[in-house]
């Protein structure tokens with residue numbers, strides 16, 4: 234890569250003085266900022282894009298991007314096919330890491346912990362809010378399995394679409410057993426703020442006791458070198 238463009242990150246960073254008292258409050262602030270920016274400008278097209286890393290049975294890492302669809306004091310959550318590669322890997326080893334990255338804002342949040350399956354009720358409530366076509370696609374895709382062609386997928390889609398036509402109701406497509414989601418129960422949350430001359434800020438909340446992301450007594454704050 235000989236045509237490297239060097240951008241100096243002149244973000245405001247994050248100081249011990251300004252960081253929120255809990256990882257949840259700090260993450261929520263930055264997520265809110267990213268969502269606001271996505272409405273105001275076109276340089277944060279998907280503020281909820283969450284890169285999720287898992288490990289396979291041999292210990293080899295794997296990463297893909299999903300959408301963070303839940304975020305509360307229990308941790309960030311995402312929806313997916315639980316028979317997918319990520320689902321199989323998490324069933325074998327719940328260790329997980331994830332990252333929200335907003336390059337144009339010189340900010341990133343990293344989560345480390347273990348994945349827990351979301352309650353069926355939460356999943357069902359969310360599934361019902363999805364557009365009809367997305368619910369049909371959930372049935373169509375044996376996510377992560379090989380498929381011989383695009384045409385095979387489209388034929389499967391038409392089959393499910395005919396079985397459960399769009400009646401404009403939340404229950405016109407049933408929730409597949411293999412569709413669900415995970416919450417990341419965190420042990421560590423890092424906030425990275427890009428600053429000038431690559432002298433970035435990294436403030437890290439590390440768990441020291443049981444408690445939610447919004448329980449200040451469960452976390453200790455530290456700083457890492459950039």
Ligand SMILES: Cc1cc2nc3c(=O)[nH]c(=O)nc-3n(C[C@H](O)[C@H](O)[C@H](O)COP(=O)(O)O)c2cc1C
Nearest residue numbers: 279282297298299300312313314317318319320377
């Ligand atoms: C912006 C973006 C959002 C995505 N959102 C999801 C999602 O919410 N759930 C999901 O299962 N896959 C989502 N995907 C697809 C995943 O990246 C991935 O291809 C899929 O989950 C299969 O991963 P796996 O084979 O490692 O299980 C998204 C991809 C992108 C680029």
